[in-house]
Structure formats: C-alpha cells, structure tokens
Amino acid sequence: MLFNTFYKTSCKTLVKPFFDTYLRAHFGVLLGAFFTVFGLNQSTFAAAPSGAQTPPPVQVIAYKVPLAPIQKSISVLGQLQAQQSVAITSNVSEHIESLHFKDGQSVQKNQLLVSLNAQEERALLNENQVAINEAKTQYQRVKEVEGRGNVTRALVDEKQRIWQSLLAKQTVLETALAERSITAPFSGTLGLSRVSVGSLVSPGLVIVSLDALQQMQVDLNIPEQFLGVLTLNQAVKLSTAAYPEKQFMGSISAIASQVDANSRLVQVRAVLDNSDGLLKTNMMMQARIDMPAKQRLIVPNSAVVMLGDLQFVYQLIARENGLYQAQKTVVKTGQIGAEFTEITQGLNVDALVVSQGVMRVNDKTLISIKHLQNPENQATPIEQADLLKPKVKPDTQSNIKPNTKPGA
Structure with missing residues (x-):
C-alpha cells in the first residue's frame, strides 16, 4: 500500500515532467528519424494528391x-340528342281506342299514331251540324221577306247571329274531335310504347317517344378561355364506348351568346350525321376539338x-x-x-x-x-x-509478361 502511493507520487512529480520536456525539445529529431527508418520523405506526401485519379465522365x-x-385539343363529355325529339302525349283525358304503330317503327309526318275514344264528340258534331242547317234555313227565309209584315231588320240580324254562332261551335267540336286522333309531328323513329288499348291517358302522360335520328346534336360546355379559338363549322371529333373503334365527325353549328356566370362555361352545339342509324338519343359522347398548332x-x-x-x-x-x-x-x-x-x-x-x-x-x-x-x-x-449496362473492363493483364525465374 505504501509502495503504490510512493510510485504514483514519483510518476507525477518526476517522470512525467521529464518526458514532456524531452519530447518538446526533440520532437523534430524523432520525426526525422522515423521518416529515415521507413524510407519516407516530405515529397512523398506532397505528391500524393496530384497522383490521385479523377473519376471518368x-x-x-x-x-x-x-x-x-404542338396541337392542343379540348376534350369534353356531352350527351347526344336527336335534332328533333318529342314525347308523344295527349291533350285530353280519354281512353285509347286503338294504336296504329309498332315499337321502333319509322313513321312519316302527320301519320296517325293513336285514336282515342271520340263517340261523344262525333255525336255532338252531328247534332250541331243539324242545328246549323236549320239556322241557315231560317235566316234565308226571313232575309227574303225582310220589310214585310213583322219581319224587321233586327229579326234578320238575330237569325244570322244564331247561324254564325253554330258555325263557330262546329269549329270547336271539330277541334275536340281532332284531339282524339294523335299524329306524328315530323318524320322519325318511334320508341317503345308505354300504353295499350283501353288505357286512360291524360295530359302529360308519355305514350311513346319520337326522334328524328338522321341528324344528331350534342351540347358541349367549354371553358370560356377557349372562346377565341372556337368558330362556326369547326370540326369536332366524337367517340363513344358503344363503338370504340369508330370515330364520328361533326361540326360546330352554334355558340351560345352568354357565358354561365357561375361555372364560367360557354355552351357549344355540334351536329353530326347519323344516316347509318348507329347513334341513339342520350348516348354519352367524348368530343374533341383540335385547336390550331x-x-x-x-x-x-x-x-x-x-x-x-x-x-x-x-x-x-x-x-x-x-x-x-x-x-x-x-x-x-x-x-x-x-x-x-x-x-x-x-x-x-x-x-x-x-x-x-x-x-x-x-x-x-x-x-x-x-x-x-x-x-x-x-x-x-x-x-x-x-x-446503363456496366462497361466491360479491358484485360489489363494481357500486356504483362509472365514472371520468369533468373537464369531461365
């Protein structure tokens, strides 16, 4: 115990100060001796950076x-409509007497489609016709004897008024009878019937749809910033999922006079030919309008x-x-x-x-x-x-001669 304490005290007070002083005084000599023993010099370290290889490019x-x-295009979706399309309805409440069409049939303008029960209207029309004939006869009689006896001008005018009133009533009855016969307003293709003979129809009830499918139209909502490149008769390319391999060609027929204040979109209408009858009303179409390159x-x-x-x-x-x-x-x-x-x-x-x-x-x-x-x-x-394939390194050993023993 006493020896250990003496050893530690001696190292701190005698040995350590000696070596610190010696190393400071002879550090350069010792370093030079180290370089000499191992064959190194200062130029060896100075030349190292210049000899380092830079990576290849x-x-x-x-x-x-x-x-x-670059030709940009505008692509939007639109719903296809026939240029003429209408839902056939009745103006009066009445039972159907007969149907004169088949589902999907092509019809001509003014062709009869539906006949409603019109027995009462025919009877009233016949009754009024008899009254007209009687009123006309009485008017002609008093007209011939006007100014004789009690036949005054006022009596003649009264008979004429009755006759003319009955003629006007005849027109009303004929119109009521005509409303019992529903005809096609234009030539086109009918849809599927939603009624049958004996059904009671009322105003607003759809009997069948009628579409003129020869020409179709689609309304497109275009952002207002493209207004400057839109023109009438500009080509429009259309496609649909029903015919993915076929492209339909159309043209712009009208541009709306106003831009929607909320969406900032302007409505553009394009028309296209459908003489082959492939397209139907309400089909979804993808429309593309090419802008100038x-x-x-x-x-x-x-x-x-x-x-x-x-x-x-x-x-x-x-x-x-x-x-x-x-x-x-x-x-x-x-x-x-x-x-x-x-x-x-x-x-x-x-x-x-x-x-x-x-x-x-x-x-x-x-x-x-x-x-x-x-x-x-x-x-x-x-x-x-x-x-990115790695390059094949050249064979660096091909130019090195094989080792030979001295004297071989």
Whole structure:
C-alpha cells in the first residue's frame, strides 16, 4: 500500500515532467528519424494528391431542345340528342281506342299514331251540324221577306247571329274531335310504347317517344378561355364506348351568346350525321376539338424528373475537352404526350438536356455525350437499359509478361 502511493507520487512529480520536456525539445529529431527508418520523405506526401485519379465522365444520351408544332385539343363529355325529339302525349283525358304503330317503327309526318275514344264528340258534331242547317234555313227565309209584315231588320240580324254562332261551335267540336286522333309531328323513329288499348291517358302522360335520328346534336360546355379559338363549322371529333373503334365527325353549328356566370362555361352545339342509324338519343359522347398548332419547346418524357411538386431537367453546360456539366433546371410543363412533354418555362431553344441516364448524374458530375436522341442525329433509338449496362473492363493483364525465374 505504501509502495503504490510512493510510485504514483514519483510518476507525477518526476517522470512525467521529464518526458514532456524531452519530447518538446526533440520532437523534430524523432520525426526525422522515423521518416529515415521507413524510407519516407516530405515529397512523398506532397505528391500524393496530384497522383490521385479523377473519376471518368458519365456518358449519357442528350437531347437538343427544338421548337415543334404542338396541337392542343379540348376534350369534353356531352350527351347526344336527336335534332328533333318529342314525347308523344295527349291533350285530353280519354281512353285509347286503338294504336296504329309498332315499337321502333319509322313513321312519316302527320301519320296517325293513336285514336282515342271520340263517340261523344262525333255525336255532338252531328247534332250541331243539324242545328246549323236549320239556322241557315231560317235566316234565308226571313232575309227574303225582310220589310214585310213583322219581319224587321233586327229579326234578320238575330237569325244570322244564331247561324254564325253554330258555325263557330262546329269549329270547336271539330277541334275536340281532332284531339282524339294523335299524329306524328315530323318524320322519325318511334320508341317503345308505354300504353295499350283501353288505357286512360291524360295530359302529360308519355305514350311513346319520337326522334328524328338522321341528324344528331350534342351540347358541349367549354371553358370560356377557349372562346377565341372556337368558330362556326369547326370540326369536332366524337367517340363513344358503344363503338370504340369508330370515330364520328361533326361540326360546330352554334355558340351560345352568354357565358354561365357561375361555372364560367360557354355552351357549344355540334351536329353530326347519323344516316347509318348507329347513334341513339342520350348516348354519352367524348368530343374533341383540335385547336390550331403552335410552335412549342419539347423534351422527351424521360428527361423530366419529378421531385415533390417541382419538375426539373438536367441541362448540359459546356466545359473543356468536349465535356459538360449537369445543371439542375426547374421547368414548367404543359401538354404531356406519349413520348414528349411540352416545356412552357425554364428552357430555351437548342438547349442540351440529359434525356437518358438522368439517374446517374448530379450537379457535380462531368458528362460526355454518347449520342443525341434527336431523330436527325440518330436513326435507331437507344434504350435507357442499354445505356446503363456496366462497361466491360479491358484485360489489363494481357500486356504483362509472365514472371520468369533468373537464369531461365
């Protein structure tokens, strides 16, 4: 116990101060001896950074941003209607006496469709006709003896008034009788009947629908900012899920005079031919209106990188020895197609961007262009998978001679 205390006190008071003083005084000598023993010198460490190898440039596929004609289009949904369409109804409450049509039949204008019970109207009409004949006879009699005896001018006028009143009543009765016969207001195709003989119909009850299907129309709601490119007779391309392989052509026939104050949409009506009878009323149609083509900047879809809400491309900035440096450039995009994306802001025409290999570059990477993707510079497109394949390293041992023993 006493020895340990003496040892610790001696180390702190004698040994440690000695070695601290010695090392400060002879540190340089000791370091030089270390370099001499191991064959090292200061020039060895100074030359190390200059001898380090820089990484080779990354090869990418580039694209020279051109101005290309971009044709934008307006796509909206609309419900198809026949140019003439009506629900056949009755103006009076009466039972159906007979039906003169079949479901789905094509009819002509003024063709009789439905006959309602009209026995009472016919009887009243016949009764009134007898009264007319009697009133006419009495009027003619007093007219001939006017001024004789008690036949005065007032009596003649009274007989004439009665006769004319009965004639007017005849017209009313004939109209009532005509309302019991329902005819087609125009030529077209009937729908399915909703009544049968003996049914009681009343005003507003639909008996059958009638549509003129030779010409169809569709009303489209277009945002008001496109009003400047809409014109009468402008082509409209329409399609429907019922005929996915067929495209129907129409044209704008009318543009509404007002814009809806709430939705800021303007209604546009397009008409199309339906002589083949494929289209039906109330079918849902996808309409597309092509706008005039304009020159826009485009890049391949593979060049655009998404990062959160931002979109950017790697623009290539020329450096020495034919190399480039990537610069991350934020862009704004417009219409996105199957292969190319419209650039509305962030790039200029003829700018070089990385189109394939974007995942291998960053702002500090030196880049060499392997190919230009533009069609005029490359006949066969290069897939990104081919670009990213690892390169085969050359056989560095082929030029090294095999070891030989001395004296061999």
